[in-house]
Amino acid sequence: MGSTGRVIVFDEKKSLVEFAMGIWREAYGESVAVRGYMTVALSGGETPVDLYRALARTDENPGRGNIHIFLADERFVPLTDKESNYHMVRETMGDAVSTFENHLHHVVTEGPTPDEAAERYEEELRRHFRLKPGELPRFDLIILGLGEDGHTASLFPGNPALGESKRLSRAVTLDSARHDRITLTLPVMNNARRIIFLVCGSRKAASLKGVVEDGNAALPASHVVPRDGSLCFLVDREAARLLTQKRKAH
Numbered sequence: 603m604g605s606t607g608r609v610i611v612f613d614e615k616k617s618l619v620e621f622a623m624g625i626w627r628e629a630y631g632e633s634v635a636v637r638g639y640m641t642v643a644l645s646g647g648e649t650p651v652d653l654y655r656a657l658a659r660t661d662e663n664p665g666r667g668n669i670h671i672f673l674a675d676e677r678f679v680p681l682t683d684k685e686s687n688y689h690m691v692r693e694t695m696g697d698a699v700s701t702f703e704n705h706l707h708h709v710v711t712e713g714p715t716p717d718e719a720a721e722r723y724e725e726e727l728r729r730h731f732r733l734k735p736g737e738l739p740r741f742d743l744i745i746l747g748l749g750e751d752g753h754t755a756s757l758f759p760g761n762p763a764l765g766e767s768k769r770l771s772r773a774v775t776l777d778s779a780r781h782d783r784i785t786l787t788l789p790v791m792n793n794a795r796r797i798i799f800l801v802c803g804s805r806k807a808a809s810l811k812g813v814v815e816d817g818n819a820a821l822p823a824s825h826v827v828p829r830d831g832s833l834c835f836l837v838d839r840e841a842a843r844l845l846t847q848k849r850k851a852h
């Protein structure tokens with residue numbers, strides 16, 4: 603049994619980005635009407651870059667001052683490092699974000715240990731969402747990617763952070779070739795109002811099928827199942843090449 607999420611296949615990256623912008627606008631309109639602001643969590647990687655650049659040019663850009671951005675995960679590197687997701691978001695959203703520096707909630711990666719950084723990020727989440735003990739943050743929108751191994755954010759196969767059921771963020775130690783990470787945990791993700799996955803490229807075909815059709819529990823992204831929210835996979839034709847069920851194409 604695969605994911606309950608809706609899968610939409612796009613012939614062009616441009617139309618995928620436009621569709622994602624429509625979801626962003628919809629989340630923005632609803633969130634601002636009810637709460638006066640929108641809170642999102644963004645992933646790093648290459649796939650969302652076109653979307654972030656396009657969002658910076660729209661009226662609903664973070665520069666409006668009523669959008670708070672968190673990171674779905676972060677590499678444990680200085681914020682100026684090109685590997686940093688904070689750095690990527692600043693670079694791709696440019697002025698739209700810098701106008702409200704305090705609205706881009708970054709992980710403190712210089713000074714603390716990864717575990718301390720995860721704890722401080724958790725405190726930032728508690729502060730922003732005004733959480734009481736035991737409460738979970740409820741993001742208006744989380745944008746996720748998918749790795750070839752089925753990871754999402756920094757929840758990797760077999761990593762203890764995947765099974766975290768209480769903490770809001772966790773430090774993740776990978777093999778020596780890769781930086782330590784800080785990631786939002788599944789309870790936080792699955793409490794979101796809207797989650798969209800952006801998945802492009804033939805390399806992702808096997809993991810995408812494993813998540814959306816096979817429900818392969820070994821793939822971390824299979825565990826992203828919002829309790830009371832929408833889930834949508836926006837994918838290109840190459841990533842969808844192994845899917846067997848007919849899908850709405852755009």
Ligand code: 6PG
Binds near residue numbers: 674756
């Ligand atoms: C990161 C991301 C990560 C990413 C996937 C897909 O920090 O790298 O959060 O989870 O979304 O690895 O990356 P691409 O979009 O580059 O394929």
